[in-house]
Amino acid sequence: MTKDETAEEHQVLTWAEHFAKKHHFILNPDKKKLDVVIRGLARNKRKFGEQYCPCRLRSGDKEKDAAIICPCIYHADEVEQEGSCHCSLYFREDAQPE
Numbered sequence: 001m002t003k004d005e006t007a008e009e010h011q012v013l014t015w016a017e018h019f020a021k022k023h024h025f026i027l028n029p030d031k032k033k034l035d036v037v038i039r040g041l042a043r044n045k046r047k048f049g050e051q052y053c054p055c056r057l058r059s060g061d062k063e064k065d066a067a068i069i070c071p072c073i074y075h076a077d078e079v080e081q082e083g084s085c086h087c088s089l090y091f092r093e094d095a096q097p098e
């Protein structure tokens, strides 16, 4: 991994930490799983210019795909109803990550 890639991942992680704090979520406490999602977000940002969800398929239509730029339009309902978002990046504070 290049220095730039490491810096990008660090930037995305810092952003995710702030977002989680602000919305009373927690990040996945499983560091390995967390790293995979952060890496995917950073890669998409680098490749496509937006941090598209690494767990969902892009259609290639920018307008449609805006829905899956992290934080996607689904995350709040998923965290509320299922305990975590689809990628298991954000968890409800009282959820028990597997």
Ligand code: SF4
Binding pocket: 037, 052, 053, 054, 055, 068, 069, 070, 071, 072, 073, 074, 075, 085, 086, 087, 088, 089, 090
């Ligand atoms: S599922 Fe989670 S990681 Fe993926 S875009 Fe939505 S909030 Fe971000």
